[in-house]
Amino acid sequence: MMILGFKVLLILTSVANTPINCATCHFYLDEDLGYGCEMFDVNVTEKNQPFEISREHLPGYSDCDVNWLNVTDSGIMNFIPTAIYGTFRNIFDLVVFSGVQLNEINRESFQYGFTSTIKLDRNLIKKIPSRAFIDCLYLFYLNLSNNLIDTLEDSAFYSNRFLRHLILSNNLLTTIPETAFVNLKSLTHLYLDNNRLDYLPENVFSTLRALHVLNLDNNFLASIPLRLLKDTFIDKLYLNNNQLERLDLGGDVDIDGFWLHELYVNNNRITTLQESLFRRATWVTIFEAGWNNISTIHPNAFNQNSKSSKLAHIGLSHNNLTEIIPGTFHGLLDLRRVELNSNRISTLTNDDFVSCPPCFGPDILDLSDNELKIIRSQFFVNMPRLGTLNLSSNKISAIDRHSLEILTNMTNLFLADNSCASTNFKGITEENITEIKESLEECFKNYDELPPSGSFLNKSSFASLRISALLILINKLNFMNV
Ligand SMILES: *[C@@H]1O[C@H](CO)[C@@H](O)[C@H](O)[C@H]1NC(C)=O
Ligand SMILES: *[C@@H]1O[C@H](CO)[C@@H](O)[C@H](O)[C@H]1NC(C)=O
Ligand SMILES: *[C@@H]1O[C@H](CO)[C@@H](O)[C@H](O)[C@H]1NC(C)=O
Ligand SMILES: *[C@@H]1O[C@H](CO)[C@@H](O)[C@H](O)[C@H]1NC(C)=O
Ligand SMILES: *[C@@H]1O[C@H](CO)[C@@H](O)[C@H](O)[C@H]1NC(C)=O
């Protein structure tokens, strides 16, 4: 019962009876944070406005016991009155000013030397002045998201060398001074997503030696500085929804490899994955580049370093690929998932998809929503691990029965919305195989009826078959006319 009594928030409202009543504190003991104040009825519209806090402490507590302060959605606080710091000098856990129309911050407002967490999200802050948080020596987490920040002054976060999470999402930044993040030696997570960044200075991140996650989603970046990757240990890089036309992972230059493990560049304007793209980025396991305009993948883009490639997930859906050049996926030992859906792929070459004994190919291969017409035997047979194959929404009219010899190990085969097949098979077991093969008999027969490959009329496609047949017919007619 005692413990429960502590867990239940002891809320004590003090009666407001002071002449300048600018805010009211509700003090309580929070299970995690200890003793603190949740502030209500705030109304600060002018700088240096007289400010008094109505407060009545829990028995045995006083102003110097206050660990945390939370002002969230509880009025207007255009400026942070110095009286707050003057009253509660020992806050070391948490300071929150969220959703209170804060316009401006300055050094005087944040002298909380031992505070680990500051949340200033959902306000109207436009500028982070130079060294704004210099007195918060032990700051660990700073959330400035959802403001109107368009300016970070030089050395804005100077001396916050223990800061680990800096969140600047949803602001109006167009660029960042090269010195903005200088000295943030412990920073592991930096969020700059949903800004208007169109330029980043070459060295802007180069002092962030501990950075692991960098989120630059939803900006206007046309390129990324190479040093960004070269001198840091960035593990996850998010660049979705930018204006990148070319991806450069340092493959061409003679530098050490990158630490990068996950790279997300969906929704950009990339047209080509060039040779040696991943030569330096050998630790990348997840590469997502869907919704670009990629029409060319150099066959050595992924596997220049095939002995050490860690690529496991390659996402290339919604691009402009018409073919997969033989060798493109060779040598990728760890490959598990390949998304090639919603492209314009019309033929799969005779080459096998993966080759590098002992390579097993992906577990999941999505080739749906392409323009495939004929499925040949060579393509899937070296993918013993293949569990899910999505071939739906193509134009498949013929399937070599040998190409489905790997069916024994397949759980899902999607073939809906094709010319000779229209079924999805989910949860395939041993006993289904005969049945499935029967239902695909039309596709198999169409394939059997194609003229043998190697002859003039080979099985490259029905289209060429029809054109050739037409040509022969025309020739015959011409001959007869003569
Ligand atoms: C806040 O104070 C201003 C005067 O300083 C007053 O005009 C306004 O009505 C007050 N707003 C609220 C919500 O109390
Ligand atoms: C601050 O107070 C708001 C409103 O009561 C609450 O939703 C929020 O969880 C509190 N924040 C913290 C960090 O305690
Ligand atoms: C930052 O604060 C916002 C609230 O405005 C919250 O939604 C978001 O999750 C926080 N970001 C991080 C990374 O903690
Ligand atoms: C896609 O790239 C091609 C060149 O490869 C270009 O002609 C075309 O305009 C691009 N499409 C879009 C939507 O950017
Ligand atoms: C696809 O690439 C071709 C050139 O290869 C280009 O003409 C076409 O506009 C591209 N399609 C899209 C949707 O960008």
Ligand SMILES: *[C@@H]1O[C@H](CO)[C@@H](O)[C@H](O)[C@H]1NC(C)=O
């Ligand atoms: C297979 O592809 C179709 C068409 O693109 C898609 O609607 C479906 O969700 C895919 N199924 C799976 C399991 O990936």
Ligand SMILES: *[C@@H]1O[C@H](CO)[C@@H](O)[C@H](O)[C@H]1NC(C)=O
């Ligand atoms: C088929 O899958 C099982 C496990 O699902 C695996 O042990 C076996 O090696 C696979 N067959 C081949 C040929 O890889």
Ligand SMILES: *[C@@H]1O[C@H](CO)[C@@H](O)[C@H](O)[C@H]1NC(C)=O
């Ligand atoms: C496989 O066979 C079982 C038993 O006959 C049946 O319940 C199941 O629906 C079949 N699955 C497929 C994918 O055809």
Ligand SMILES: *[C@@H]1O[C@H](CO)[C@@H](O)[C@H](O)[C@H]1NC(C)=O
């Ligand atoms: C099919 O025939 C065409 C034209 O004769 C030739 O270019 C192509 O290489 C042949 N393809 C195969 C798989 O034999």
